[in-house]
Amino acid sequence: MPIYSHSQLSMYKECPLKYKLRYRDRIKRDIEGVEGFLGTMVHETLKKCYDDVRLTKVNSLPDLLTYYNKIWRENWHDSIVITRKELTQEHYRALGEKLIETYYKRYSPFGSDITIGTEMGLNFSLDDENKYRMTGYIDRLSRTEDDVYEIHDYKTSAYLLSQEQADNDRQLALYQIGVQKKWPDIKSIRLIWHYLAFDTELVSYRTPEAISNLVQDTKSLINEIESAQDFPPRESGLCAWCEYPDLCPLRRHFVKVETLPVNEYLNEPGVALVNKYVALRDEEARIKDEMGKVREAMLDYARREEVEVIKGNDCKARVRFDEKLKFPGKNDAERQELESTIKEANKWAEVSQLDTTSLTRIVENSLWSKDLVDKVMEYGSLEVTNSIHISKLKNEEK
Ligand code: SF4
Incomplete structure (x- = not known):
């Protein structure tokens, strides 16, 4: 050692x-x-x-x-x-x-x-x-x-x-x-x-x-x-x-573009993609906001005019006001009581199912014995996932 x-x-x-x-x-x-x-x-x-x-x-x-x-x-x-x-x-x-x-x-x-x-x-x-x-x-x-x-x-x-x-x-x-x-x-x-x-x-x-x-x-x-x-x-x-920014996946791109002249910098494929993605994301947020307002206006219109279908140029919109059954969620106070009621009636198996989100957390953090985790893992597989998170550059990163 x-x-x-x-x-x-x-x-x-x-x-x-x-x-x-x-x-x-x-x-x-x-x-x-x-x-x-x-x-x-x-x-x-x-x-x-x-x-x-x-x-x-x-x-x-x-x-x-x-x-x-x-x-x-x-x-x-x-x-x-x-x-x-x-x-x-x-x-x-x-x-x-x-x-x-x-x-x-x-x-x-x-x-x-x-x-x-x-x-x-x-x-x-x-x-x-x-x-x-x-x-x-x-x-x-x-x-x-x-x-x-x-x-x-x-x-x-x-x-x-x-x-x-x-x-x-x-x-x-x-x-x-x-x-x-x-x-x-x-x-x-x-x-x-x-x-x-x-x-x-x-x-x-x-x-x-x-x-x-x-x-x-x-x-x-x-x-x-x-x-x-x-x-x-x-x-x-x-x-x-840090003396290794060029070898770090979190900083390597900064090193690559920091000495480029402005025109080359803006055309660098990575920089251009992020700029485009952020512009589209902002546009998407604006459109979502606007769609929400138009949707509210359509619901108001349907109520006021007492219609279920509103005609447009090429499309029509069917507006429905339905009632939906709702039970207490996982974190609601009454949830425990509801579960007890169902369990006491011996009906739990009919409504319960495996919570794979909790299972993933347990396996990833080794919260069960190794034997049990190994057995469970016979049914698990690793899947490549991806995500993109956009955040503002800090002053020292600009
Ligand atoms: S995250 Fe990257 S840049 Fe930051 S200290 Fe670690 S290796 Fe260095």
């Missing part, structure tokens, strides 16, 4: 197709999002900060910013993608400076604890048989005066976790398992997220029970990934930062 990391597991949850392309097919892409680059540069700077403190050197803020700007310049490359077109490299570089300054002002002179490691690699197993192996990097591991070990994680994103999300977060809790395996005598571990953009620290602790549940959940997730045959794309806000 391969070694898993938290980011691999998260990517599978986020989008199974992206996970497959990155980790199963190992398709490498040179492009890097500017947000990721910014995060790496800030992490590197804070690593230097604490590495130097371990060597008794406390950098001044200008020193750290000089280092940050130096590595920014040295590592910037042409394949870095800025998705938000209204922002430039300079906006992001300045943001990184601001994040470092915020952190520096809050924690300098960095002497409240002992740093045990920065960017510290961890390799550990979730089980005694060494089957479920994990790897990861802790931004900083430290020990406080009262012997509490702290797992620090720097976040440069503009999204702040809630306390509940932090208490359920997998990443740092997995690192806790790795730290406890490495140093079994450790009594107390604190998980700390530093949200630099918000000048906020989130702190969480894990009980032995929470850790045990996490181990079980993570093993189940790894089993699911190992046995997965199907890796469907899962669209989300993160698609804008």
Whole structure:
């Protein structure tokens, strides 16, 4: 079984197709999002900060910013993608400076604890048989005066976790398992997220029970990934930062047409078909609406004139007002009573029939035993269906 990391597991949850392309097919892409680059540069700077403190050197803020700007310049490359077109490299570089300054002002002179490691690699197993192996990097591991070990994680994103999300977060809790395996005598571990953009620290602790549940959940997730045959794309806000749009059925057409000149774009067969389909659909809706109004007018006319047939040029319309028997529907309150009445009279078999919609849902979600599902499936078959769903383009898709 391969070694898993938290980011691999998260990517599978986020989008199974992206996970497959990155980790199963190992398709490498040179492009890097500017947000990721910014995060790496800030992490590197804070690593230097604490590495130097371990060597008794406390950098001044200008020193750290000089280092940050130096590595920014040295590592910037042409394949870095800025998705938000209204922002430039300079906006992001300045943001990184601001994040470092915020952190520096809050924690300098960095002497409240002992740093045990920065960017510290961890390799550990979730089980005694060494089957479920994990790897990861802790931004900083430290020990406080009262012997509490702290797992620090720097976040440069503009999204702040809630306390509940932090208490359920997998990443740092997995690192806790790795730290406890490495140093079994450790009594107390604190998980700390530093949200630099918000000048906020989130702190969480894990009980032995929470850790045990996490181990079980993570093993189940790894089993699911190992046995997965199907890796469907899962669209989300993160698609804008995906490096595989050309290999994704949800984005490939966007990539194909995005660089076409306007006249070629409008004549591209896919674009032309969607435009035609949407125009027809709108026309259909208008016609349906108009037909509804004319139908109402015809019914009114027939009532008023007391006629059952209305003559037109080439056609005539027969108008009928019938009474139709109606019983409570599936979700109506009286339905239960009606069914009981029929069952008590031993007549249920005469009016009941197999609900194939419910049966499909049960089989698809494996809600019955495998034996029973297998027996039922002897009568089932897979049919290729199709559907077209039209929705408005989001701003970033235009
Ligand atoms: S574009 Fe979105 S849905 Fe497609 S592979 Fe990437 S993340 Fe998944």
